[in-house]
Amino acid sequence: MSTPASKIPPALPLATEQLDALTALGKSMRPEALLWSSGYLAGLAAATGSAVTAPDAPAATQTESDAQLTILYGSQTGNGQRLAEELAVQAAQRSVSARIVNMADYRAQEIKKETAVALIVSTHGEGDPPDDAEALYEYLHSDRAPKLASLNYTVLALGDSSYAQFCQTGIDFDERLAELGASRLHNRVDCDTDYAAAAEAWADATLTAANEHLGASSVRSVPTLHAVQSARYTAEHPLAAEVIVNQKITGRASTKDVRHVEFDLSGSGLEYQPGDALGVVVANPPVLVDEFCDVLSLDRDIDVDGTSLATLLSERFEITVASRAFVERYAELAGSDGLKALLADDAREQLVAYIADRQIIDIVREHPSSPDAARFVECLRPLKPRLYSIASSPLVSEDEVAVTVAAVRYEAFGRPHWGAASTHLADRTDVGDVLSVYVEANPRFRLPEDPAAAVIMIGPGTGVAPFRAFLEHRDATGASGKNWLFFGDRNSREDFLYQLDWARYRKRGLLTNMDVAFSRDQADKVYVQDRLREHAAELFAWLEEGAHIYVCGDASQMAPDVHEALLDVIAAGLGKGRDAAEDYLKTLRRAGRYQRDVY
Amino acid sequence: MSDKKPLSDVERIKTESRQLRGTLSDSLVDRLTGAIAADDTQLSKFHGIYQQDDRDLRAERRKQMLEPAFSFMIRARIPGGRMTPDQWLAFDAIGREYANDSVRVTTRQAIQFHGVIKRELKTTMQAINASLLDTLAACGDVNRNVMAPANPALSPVHDAVQAAAKSLSDHLCPRTGAYHEVWLDGEKLDVGGEEVEPIYGKTYLPRKFKTGFVIPPDNDVDVYSQDLGFVAVVEDDQLAGFNVLVGGGMGMSHGEPATYPRLASTIGFCKPNAVNAVAEAVVTTQRDFGDRTNRKHARLKYTIDTHGVDWFRDQVNERLPTPLAPPRDVLFTHTGDRYGWHQSRDGSWNHTFFIENGRIRDTEDRALMTAFRTLAEQGIGEFILTPNQNVILAGLTDAERDAADALIEQYKLGSDSVSALRGASIACVGFPTCGLAMAESERYMPELVTHVDALLAKHGIADVPIVARMTGCPNGCARPYLAEIGLVGKAPGRYNLLLGAAFNGERMNRLYRENIDEAEILATLDALLGDFARERAAAEHFGDFLIRTGVIAYVGASDNFHVAAA
Ligand code: SRM
Ligand SMILES: Cc1cc2nc3c(=O)[nH]c(=O)nc-3n(C[C@H](O)[C@H](O)[C@H](O)COP(=O)(O)OP(=O)(O)OC[C@H]3O[C@@H](n4cnc5c(N)ncnc54)[C@H](O)[C@@H]3O)c2cc1C
Ligand SMILES: Cc1cc2nc3c(=O)[nH]c(=O)nc-3n(C[C@H](O)[C@H](O)[C@H](O)COP(=O)(O)O)c2cc1C
Numbered sequence A: 001m002s003t004p005a006s007k008i009p010p011a012l013p014l015a016t017e018q019l020d021a022l023t024a025l026g027k028s029m030r031p032e033a034l035l036w037s038s039g040y041l042a043g044l045a046a047a048t049g050s051a052v053t054a055p056d057a058p059a060a061t062q063t064e065s066d067a068q069l070t071i072l073y074g075s076q077t078g079n080g081q082r083l084a085e086e087l088a089v090q091a092a093q094r095s096v097s098a099r100i101v102n103m104a105d106y107r108a109q110e111i112k113k114e115t116a117v118a119l120i121v122s123t124h125g126e127g128d129p130p131d132d133a134e135a136l137y138e139y140l141h142s143d144r145a146p147k148l149a150s151l152n153y154t155v156l157a158l159g160d161s162s163y164a165q166f167c168q169t170g171i172d173f174d175e176r177l178a179e180l181g182a183s184r185l186h187n188r189v190d191c192d193t194d195y196a197a198a199a200e201a202w203a204d205a206t207l208t209a210a211n212e213h214l215g216a217s218s219v220r221s222v223p224t225l226h227a228v229q230s231a232r233y234t235a236e237h238p239l240a241a242e243v244i245v246n247q248k249i250t251g252r253a254s255t256k257d258v259r260h261v262e263f264d265l266s267g268s269g270l271e272y273q274p275g276d277a278l279g280v281v282v283a284n285p286p287v288l289v290d291e292f293c294d295v296l297s298l299d300r301d302i303d304v305d306g307t308s309l310a311t312l313l314s315e316r317f318e319i320t321v322a323s324r325a326f327v328e329r330y331a332e333l334a335g336s337d338g339l340k341a342l343l344a345d346d347a348r349e350q351l352v353a354y355i356a357d358r359q360i361i362d363i364v365r366e367h368p369s370s371p372d373a374a375r376f377v378e379c380l381r382p383l384k385p386r387l388y389s390i391a392s393s394p395l396v397s398e399d400e401v402a403v404t405v406a407a408v409r410y411e412a413f414g415r416p417h418w419g420a421a422s423t424h425l426a427d428r429t430d431v432g433d434v435l436s437v438y439v440e441a442n443p444r445f446r447l448p449e450d451p452a453a454a455v456i457m458i459g460p461g462t463g464v465a466p467f468r469a470f471l472e473h474r475d476a477t478g479a480s481g482k483n484w485l486f487f488g489d490r491n492s493r494e495d496f497l498y499q500l501d502w503a504r505y506r507k508r509g510l511l512t513n514m515d516v517a518f519s520r521d522q523a524d525k526v527y528v529q530d531r532l533r534e535h536a537a538e539l540f541a542w543l544e545e546g547a548h549i550y551v552c553g554d555a556s557q558m559a560p561d562v563h564e565a566l567l568d569v570i571a572a573g574l575g576k577g578r579d580a581a582e583d584y585l586k587t588l589r590r591a592g593r594y595q596r597d598v599y
Numbered sequence B: 001m002s003d004k005k006p007l008s009d010v011e012r013i014k015t016e017s018r019q020l021r022g023t024l025s026d027s028l029v030d031r032l033t034g035a036i037a038a039d040d041t042q043l044s045k046f047h048g049i050y051q052q053d054d055r056d057l058r059a060e061r062r063k064q065m066l067e068p069a070f071s072f073m074i075r076a077r078i079p080g081g082r083m084t085p086d087q088w089l090a091f092d093a094i095g096r097e098y099a100n101d102s103v104r105v106t107t108r109q110a111i112q113f114h115g116v117i118k119r120e121l122k123t124t125m126q127a128i129n130a131s132l133l134d135t136l137a138a139c140g141d142v143n144r145n146v147m148a149p150a151n152p153a154l155s156p157v158h159d160a161v162q163a164a165a166k167s168l169s170d171h172l173c174p175r176t177g178a179y180h181e182v183w184l185d186g187e188k189l190d191v192g193g194e195e196v197e198p199i200y201g202k203t204y205l206p207r208k209f210k211t212g213f214v215i216p217p218d219n220d221v222d223v224y225s226q227d228l229g230f231v232a233v234v235e236d237d238q239l240a241g242f243n244v245l246v247g248g249g250m251g252m253s254h255g256e257p258a259t260y261p262r263l264a265s266t267i268g269f270c271k272p273n274a275v276n277a278v279a280e281a282v283v284t285t286q287r288d289f290g291d292r293t294n295r296k297h298a299r300l301k302y303t304i305d306t307h308g309v310d311w312f313r314d315q316v317n318e319r320l321p322t323p324l325a326p327p328r329d330v331l332f333t334h335t336g337d338r339y340g341w342h343q344s345r346d347g348s349w350n351h352t353f354f355i356e357n358g359r360i361r362d363t364e365d366r367a368l369m370t371a372f373r374t375l376a377e378q379g380i381g382e383f384i385l386t387p388n389q390n391v392i393l394a395g396l397t398d399a400e401r402d403a404a405d406a407l408i409e410q411y412k413l414g415s416d417s418v419s420a421l422r423g424a425s426i427a428c429v430g431f432p433t434c435g436l437a438m439a440e441s442e443r444y445m446p447e448l449v450t451h452v453d454a455l456l457a458k459h460g461i462a463d464v465p466i467v468a469r470m471t472g473c474p475n476g477c478a479r480p481y482l483a484e485i486g487l488v489g490k491a492p493g494r495y496n497l498l499l500g501a502a503f504n505g506e507r508m509n510r511l512y513r514e515n516i517d518e519a520e521i522l523a524t525l526d527a528l529l530g531d532f533a534r535e536r537a538a539a540e541h542f543g544d545f546l547i548r549t550g551v552i553a554y555v556g557a558s559d560n561f562h563v564a565a566a
């Protein structure tokens, strides 16, 4: 975890000449190189055993008084953090006095003192702020929020236009700061998943504006080292890993196809912790690629600057998940008034619903066109790797990493539909195949540092995956804390994921409690949140004893329902109202005792 | 007695069970598994329930990290196999609603349900109870379902014998309240409260115990295979009493000569009103002297062979007000059912239906389950389950017979097309439900019979009835050691072939070929059936022929079963 700003050591832990050398070196390097070396240094530090508690903002301490640019980021899966760090690096290069702070470590009241803020924030859940941004977000939206007349700011909003509430959190911050009287350094930029170019332009504009505003400062500012992953493998530079297990773990009569997939890591040095996710680079379903070529009446072998259309569609671009971005671009290309109508401001709702129900192919079928291949490809977003919660502990399976994948297959508009990654793994991956993977660290989903702390895990469906890793880990480390697992799915006989593991842990006493809810075992549907309420008293007792709560799985239905149930449980336990319960849960979250990994 | 050796673990479970309660109620509500606690799987048997799992899916589910596909077999207790049409309808509904869309007529005139899942177990048990039948003591170390002659048309004393069977069944039924407590939400036995089992005592019997009544010359219940047999002695159409037989049993284990099937020994004769007393004397003797240290040596047959038949007779006589009289002469002619219509002396009609291996379910080519449901819906007569896994509809008036005939026509229930061999054959359940099966049985026997029928036809003896029985393991649930052609499962696709038993169930067969596959079974039978066809004496049965011609060495009734054939 990161080091709170309050814990910053008074002075730089570097000799001046070291600092000069480092700065010189820094200036000579491109951002990627800098990032890499920062990771490298962090790695070194870790290797030499000295914990990397490098300051969040070394320069900050010296310039707290001076006007400077504060780079505030709220990031869940690391993109925003990386961009913030790049910005800090560039600031250093352009001698813009800047400090970089994770919103989680930021004292909200400080905002009053700021003159220039570059705010980078992503949107998660269903248009929610990342966990780290929540406190600041709430503070600013509360009526305790101060007037910010002297603040200049700009927002980089990260998002994904396939989600209903595209970049919502960034939008909220932007609008709220304006309401509070702050003025924009320059306009907000909303980024889709292909954010590189847009983000770079924004960064550049930001530094230029900041420069004018603050005036070049003599103060050296060094990019933070904090929390830069010393990951050797990234989405850009993944590991080629062999699949050693690909096993269906739902029963014959199950309505679902869930796979347990293991990759061989031996010799790779790829490291992960329980709570992390595995990024998997995949290709689209060949049948779907053909379908596109058909529908667009394009030859699959057409060359689009050096690459065949078929290859582009299968390996480079998203052709499943529809997005606002696609609708916008395709509406133009196809000259479809129907689509354009959906893009009108007053049609927001319809557009959201429209996108939610459709994959790209459905949109193209509804609004046919026979475009030029290159132009069509321009409508698409780059194919991004998919994340899967890691279901194994490195302590138990050193040289393997396991994930749990639910194959997405469904009928819609009278045709079969497929998820790109899940069916790539379920249908088009055999043992022995090699896929590109990397670890997406998730420092916000970690077992308690205290092995004696009790753990409550709520993970229906594939949401149970990380808890298999958690339990393996607690077993291997002999953690003495109690463990309570809540699992749910459709049918106990067919869908009891990892049933034999739980049975073993239960026998051994590792799994102190386990409660299950199988929605289709009986006439009336039962879900994990019902089990939570059934055990309210005991659950609350656990919380009072300091238990940590973890929730993983479906973001749209389950997570909110479970949240509600937890509020009921706590309200009952406190014998107080909902507000008290919300405060209680908030405190848990702040203390890192209520962590969620929902998707 | 072997007091030195430690008691078998099941004895501990029984002792700690608070008269068969154990932790069954907790096991039922444990949502984390489709199974019940290990100890409870022993106790549930006393309640008529066996935990099983779908063996076709075992390996696959292990890979899927799922527990075995657990389900439960429920066996009803139906003395003499008598059911009213309403009870039939109730069982039919249960079979479709909670079980695997079938009901299974057993070799002891009972009905089994397969594939009942844990969370529906209680509801199913309550549905059975609502039909005024129960499953208490259908399994377990107690007296099991009491058998009685099936076909009412064959004897004037039929009803008297059935009455005796029913009365004995009630007399030997456990008294524990556990059954009502666990399944019917009867009120709990206050903790520490002790129930008395007047006959069985705290730990019941050392092992299962089976009783059967029979009326010569028909030996449909295979009386020589019963722990306790009552052979009706009829004098001018009156029931004079019964010969008392003890120590029969089929079960054995491959490669363990200390285990063996045994024909019951006749120890005397008793009056009809003494039946319950005699049975109680036999049961309590076994209770007190049976081997509780070794489940494989605990049946009555071993107790008797350990102490001797005379010793046993004395023990029984000591427990009786009047000792047993000397046995009377009896004559048996055959063990099979007589298909089609028969008329009783009171003029009522009954029809015996052939049901292959007792499995009643609807298939593409035959709506058997529907057919019997429709028959039952007529509300006429009484259903009687036979020891050969068949069903009799009995007690019909002429008019009712016509009604039934129409349905028999409509649903092709007639047995004319059934070959003599098929009609005289039975097979145990075996895969996929039976946890002890080593080879297919119920699912394979029909096919094998077709092949053997072809051989019989080739040799021109298709009309000669031959008793053929198959079991998936040596436990002998289809009484294979009393079959002229016995096939006992050894491994998937492989069987021991046993030959030479008597057509009337008085002589066991002998091992002829070990661990052979279908091809070898057929080749072996082809040769022997060829000889039989050529050299058969008038009306001679296949088993008798093999003895006469010395193919099977036979050295008397009480010899060692494991003495191999010459
Ligand atoms: C259903 C039935 C066979 C059938 O196709 O009809 C049957 C089925 C089973 N028998 Fe049996 N036995 C059945 C009649 C018999 C008979 C024949 C008889 O009683 O006339 C015998 C041979 C006579 C005897 O008891 O010696 C028989 C000797 C056994 C044995 C061996 C007992 C022994 O002491 O040697 C076992 C295994 C055991 O008890 O350890 C056994 C065990 C079983 C079990 C419960 C397997 C188990 O213990 O897990 C089988 C359940 C299979 C399933 O999936 O349904 N079954 N079993 C018969 C039910 C009768 C009833 O309604 O009560
Ligand atoms: C941190 C994190 C952890 C995750 N962990 C796991 C995990 O452990 N296991 C796991 O299986 N997944 C996990 N996921 C989800 C996973 O990353 C993928 O999103 C998922 O596998 C679907 O990807 P796909 O490429 O197969 O489908 P895509 O190619 O992304 O296509 C899915 C498309 O189909 C649509 N769609 C899907 N189902 C339906 C339906 N029934 N009706 C209509 N439209 C539908 C969707 O709207 C979407 O447009 C995780 C995600 C995150 C962010
Ligand atoms: C579970 C999940 C939910 C998301 N929900 C939204 C959303 O509601 N709206 C949106 O615009 N983007 C959404 N996104 C996309 C992220 O904002 C996008 O991936 C961003 O690049 C993440 O930046 P970060 O790594 O700094 O958190 C979601 C992403 C995930 C993994």
Ligand code: SF4
Binding pocket: B428, B429, B430, B431, B434, B435, B436, B437, B438, B441, B471, B472, B473, B474, B475, B476, B477, B478
């Ligand atoms: S004989 Fe063996 S296989 Fe057949 S039912 Fe009995 S125990 Fe099962």
